[in-house]
Amino acid sequence: MLNSWSTALVGNPNTGKTSLFNSLTRSYAYVGNWTGVTVEKKVGMLRNHAAQLIDLPGIYSLQPMSRDEGVAVHYLLHDQPNVILNVVDASQLERNLFLTIQLLEYGAPTLIALNMNDVAEGRGIYIKSELLGSRLGVPVYKVNARRDQGIPALLDDLTPDGMLAKPPSTFRLDYGECVEAAIQRLEALLPAIAHIPSRWLALQYLENNNTIHEWVQQYAEIEPAVERLYEETEQHLQAAGTALHLPQHIRTVRTAYIKQIVAESLSHTAPAKPNLTDRIDNIVTNRWLGIPIFIAVMYFMFKVTFEWIGSPLSDLLDGFFGGAFTDWTSSLLDTVGASAFTHALIQEGIIAGVGGVLVFVPQIFILFLFISFVExxxxxxxxxxxMDRLMEAVGLNGKAFIPFVIGFGCSVPGIMAARTIEQPRERLVTTLLVPFMSCSARLSVYALFAGVFFEQHQAFVVLSLYLLGIVLTLILAKVFSLSFMKEEQTVFVVELPPYRMPQWRTLFRSTWEKGKGFVRKAGTFILGGSVLIWLLSYAGPDGFGVAMNESYLAKLGGVLAPLFVPLGFGTWQAGAALVTGFMAKEIVVSTMNIIYHAPDAAMLEAQIAHAFTPLTAYAFCAFVLLYVPCLATVGIIRREVASWKWTLFSMSYALVVAYLVALLIRFGGMLLGFA
Amino acid sequence: MTSHIQSPCTCKSLGHLKPGEAAYITSLARLSSAVSHRLLDLGVTIGTLVKVKRCSLLGGPLMLEANGQLFGLRKVEATLIEVDVC
Structure with missing residues (x-):
C-alpha cells in the first residue's frame, strides 16, 4: 500500500510548486511519461517515505487550453490520486481558489499548502489560514517552500494514516435551481467512472470542459441527449436573464462564493515598501533598454560558459583524460595482459570517443545553470x-522564445517547452525551428574548432554561430507562417511573476535534471557509437587492423565526401563524422578523435589544423549547426507533432538549409578574401 | 437608458491608456474567446481595475497590472478591451 499511495501536486503556474516539490521530496524518484501524452511526469518520494508525490504541470483551471494543461485533466480523469495537495499563492488568493473549488468538487481528500505568504505580507495581505480551512472544509497549511517553513507539519499529515484519519471532503456549492436540476439529470445519464464523483463530471461537462466533452463523444448513444440537456439549461438561464451561457453562470456562482470567503479570511494592512519587481522592471523591460539588456545577458552567459569558467574546467578534464587517465588504464591493461585489440579498443575507441565528449560536461552544466537561473x-x-514584437513580425508568439532559449541547452526539452503555446500551428512552427537553436552538444563541435582556428575570438565566433541559427529561425518562421499559418489567431497573455532570487537547491536540482541526460548519453549512446565507429575504422575490406584510409569508415565517408567538396570539407573524415553525428551531434567530436587517433584535444587540434582552413572550419560548424536534428530530437519531434510527414519535413528542410548556408559562407568568405 | 447618475467616467479602450493610468474593464466582448479565457485565468474580467505599467517600442505588448498581478498583453488585443477611466 505504501508505494502505490500517491499524492498529486496541483496548483496555478508560478505559485512555487517546484520549490514545494523540492522541499517535500529528496529527489526525483524517476521521470517518466504520462500515459497517452508525452509530457514528462515527475515523481518523487516524500522525505518521510510515506508516499509518492506526482508533480503535475501548473494549471489555472481544469479547462485545458494548452497541451500542458491537458495533462493535468487527463491525469485526474484516468488515474486516481489518493490525495491532492493544492498549492495556493497567498498573494493571489482569489484567482487561485477557482482551481481549488474544482479540485474540491473532484472529491479526493485534499490538503492546501498556502505558499508565498511573504509576498502577500509584503503587499499588506494577511490570511487567517484556519478560517480559510474551515470554510473550505479542508486543512490549510501555511508554508514557505523556499525556507522549508511549515514543511514538517505538512509532511506528517501527508502519510496514508494521517490522511485516512481526516473526514472526507463534503464540499458542495449550490449552483441554483435550474443548474442543479440539470446536474441531477446529467449524473443519471453520464456513464460512471469508478473514482470520480458523477457530480464533478456533470459540472465539468456543463462548464464546457473540452476533455470531458471529448470523453462523452465516445458514447454515441447518450451524446445527443446530453447535448440537448446542455442547450436547454443554457436557454433557461438566458431566458431568466441569469447569464449569457453556462460556463459564465458557473463562474459567477463560484466568484460570489470565493469573494465571500476571501473577505472573511483576509486582513489588510499598509504595504511594506515599494517593491523590488517594479524597480527591476523599470530597467530590464524599458522600451529602449530591453533588447540590448537581453543581448548583454546572453553575451555574459556565453562569456562565462566558454571563456571564464567553462573552458578552463574543460581543459583540466581534458588533461586528465588524455594524460593521467590514459596512462593509468594503459598500465592496468598491461598488468592484466590485455590483447593489442583490447588495448586499441579501450584507448583509441572508448577513451577517445567518450572522453572527448565528457570534457564538455562543465560547459554544458554552466549553460544549464544559467538557463535555470533565468527561468x-x-x-x-x-x-x-x-521579444514579442520581433516574434510577432515573423508570425510567431513571444512565448516561443522560451522554447528557443531552452533549445540552447538541448532541443529535446526546448521542444517540450513549446507545449505552453496554445495555438497548434504556432506550436508546430516553433517545434520545427527549435533545432536551429544551437544546443550544448553542438557546442562541443564549435569549441573544438574555435579552439583551433579562432583562439583569440572564441566567444565571438561561437556567438556568431548562435546568431546565425537565430537569424535563420526568424526568416524561416516568416516563411512558414506565411505558407501554412494564415488563418490562426494567436494568443499572447503572459503572467509576469514577481522577481525572486532563485534558490540554490532548486537551481542545482533543475540543472542536474537537464544536464544528466548529457552525461547519460555519454555512457550509453556515445559509448556504443564510439565502439562502433572505432570498429568501422579498425576493420576494412581487407580484414582487421587495416590502415585508417582503408577502413570501412573511410569507405563510408568517401562515398559522401564528393557531396561536400563544394563546401570545402570534402574529406572522408568530415563525411564520416557528419554521418555518425546524426546519432548525437557530439559524436562528430568523438568520431574525429577516433579518426585522427588523437588521445587528447591538443593532438586532435593539431590534426584538424591540417585538414581545415579557418573558412572551411566555420562552414563546417555552420553545417553541423543546421543539418538534420539529432536522433533524440527527431524522436521528440515525431512524438510532439504526431506526424511522420512533418518529422521528415523537419529533417529534409534542415539539410537543404545547412547545405545552402555552408555554400554561401564558403563562397561569400572567398569573395571577401578569406582563404 | 442610464439608470445611474451622471458619472465622471469616460469610455475608452485599454490600448489607448498611457503608462500609469488605470481603468475598470467594461467589455471584453470583442476579444477572441482564447484571449478572454486566458485573461479570466488571471482573474481579469469585467469590473477588474487594470493599470498600464509600461508600453513597448513599435506597438509591442503592454505590461499591465490587475489585482497585484503583472501580465503582458498585445496592444492589438488591449485595444479591443473597453474600459471606464475614473
Whole structure:
C-alpha cells in the first residue's frame, strides 16, 4: 500500500510548486511519461517515505487550453490520486481558489499548502489560514517552500494514516435551481467512472470542459441527449436573464462564493515598501533598454560558459583524460595482459570517443545553470514581452522564445517547452525551428574548432554561430507562417511573476535534471557509437587492423565526401563524422578523435589544423549547426507533432538549409578574401 | 437608458491608456474567446481595475497590472478591451 499511495501536486503556474516539490521530496524518484501524452511526469518520494508525490504541470483551471494543461485533466480523469495537495499563492488568493473549488468538487481528500505568504505580507495581505480551512472544509497549511517553513507539519499529515484519519471532503456549492436540476439529470445519464464523483463530471461537462466533452463523444448513444440537456439549461438561464451561457453562470456562482470567503479570511494592512519587481522592471523591460539588456545577458552567459569558467574546467578534464587517465588504464591493461585489440579498443575507441565528449560536461552544466537561473528568477517571462514584437513580425508568439532559449541547452526539452503555446500551428512552427537553436552538444563541435582556428575570438565566433541559427529561425518562421499559418489567431497573455532570487537547491536540482541526460548519453549512446565507429575504422575490406584510409569508415565517408567538396570539407573524415553525428551531434567530436587517433584535444587540434582552413572550419560548424536534428530530437519531434510527414519535413528542410548556408559562407568568405 | 447618475467616467479602450493610468474593464466582448479565457485565468474580467505599467517600442505588448498581478498583453488585443477611466 505504501508505494502505490500517491499524492498529486496541483496548483496555478508560478505559485512555487517546484520549490514545494523540492522541499517535500529528496529527489526525483524517476521521470517518466504520462500515459497517452508525452509530457514528462515527475515523481518523487516524500522525505518521510510515506508516499509518492506526482508533480503535475501548473494549471489555472481544469479547462485545458494548452497541451500542458491537458495533462493535468487527463491525469485526474484516468488515474486516481489518493490525495491532492493544492498549492495556493497567498498573494493571489482569489484567482487561485477557482482551481481549488474544482479540485474540491473532484472529491479526493485534499490538503492546501498556502505558499508565498511573504509576498502577500509584503503587499499588506494577511490570511487567517484556519478560517480559510474551515470554510473550505479542508486543512490549510501555511508554508514557505523556499525556507522549508511549515514543511514538517505538512509532511506528517501527508502519510496514508494521517490522511485516512481526516473526514472526507463534503464540499458542495449550490449552483441554483435550474443548474442543479440539470446536474441531477446529467449524473443519471453520464456513464460512471469508478473514482470520480458523477457530480464533478456533470459540472465539468456543463462548464464546457473540452476533455470531458471529448470523453462523452465516445458514447454515441447518450451524446445527443446530453447535448440537448446542455442547450436547454443554457436557454433557461438566458431566458431568466441569469447569464449569457453556462460556463459564465458557473463562474459567477463560484466568484460570489470565493469573494465571500476571501473577505472573511483576509486582513489588510499598509504595504511594506515599494517593491523590488517594479524597480527591476523599470530597467530590464524599458522600451529602449530591453533588447540590448537581453543581448548583454546572453553575451555574459556565453562569456562565462566558454571563456571564464567553462573552458578552463574543460581543459583540466581534458588533461586528465588524455594524460593521467590514459596512462593509468594503459598500465592496468598491461598488468592484466590485455590483447593489442583490447588495448586499441579501450584507448583509441572508448577513451577517445567518450572522453572527448565528457570534457564538455562543465560547459554544458554552466549553460544549464544559467538557463535555470533565468527561468526561476522571473526574467524569462519578461523576455517574452521584450521579444514579442520581433516574434510577432515573423508570425510567431513571444512565448516561443522560451522554447528557443531552452533549445540552447538541448532541443529535446526546448521542444517540450513549446507545449505552453496554445495555438497548434504556432506550436508546430516553433517545434520545427527549435533545432536551429544551437544546443550544448553542438557546442562541443564549435569549441573544438574555435579552439583551433579562432583562439583569440572564441566567444565571438561561437556567438556568431548562435546568431546565425537565430537569424535563420526568424526568416524561416516568416516563411512558414506565411505558407501554412494564415488563418490562426494567436494568443499572447503572459503572467509576469514577481522577481525572486532563485534558490540554490532548486537551481542545482533543475540543472542536474537537464544536464544528466548529457552525461547519460555519454555512457550509453556515445559509448556504443564510439565502439562502433572505432570498429568501422579498425576493420576494412581487407580484414582487421587495416590502415585508417582503408577502413570501412573511410569507405563510408568517401562515398559522401564528393557531396561536400563544394563546401570545402570534402574529406572522408568530415563525411564520416557528419554521418555518425546524426546519432548525437557530439559524436562528430568523438568520431574525429577516433579518426585522427588523437588521445587528447591538443593532438586532435593539431590534426584538424591540417585538414581545415579557418573558412572551411566555420562552414563546417555552420553545417553541423543546421543539418538534420539529432536522433533524440527527431524522436521528440515525431512524438510532439504526431506526424511522420512533418518529422521528415523537419529533417529534409534542415539539410537543404545547412547545405545552402555552408555554400554561401564558403563562397561569400572567398569573395571577401578569406582563404 | 442610464439608470445611474451622471458619472465622471469616460469610455475608452485599454490600448489607448498611457503608462500609469488605470481603468475598470467594461467589455471584453470583442476579444477572441482564447484571449478572454486566458485573461479570466488571471482573474481579469469585467469590473477588474487594470493599470498600464509600461508600453513597448513599435506597438509591442503592454505590461499591465490587475489585482497585484503583472501580465503582458498585445496592444492589438488591449485595444479591443473597453474600459471606464475614473
Amino acid at each position: 526561476d528568477s522571473g526574467y524569462m517571462a519578461r523576455v517574452t514581452i521584450v
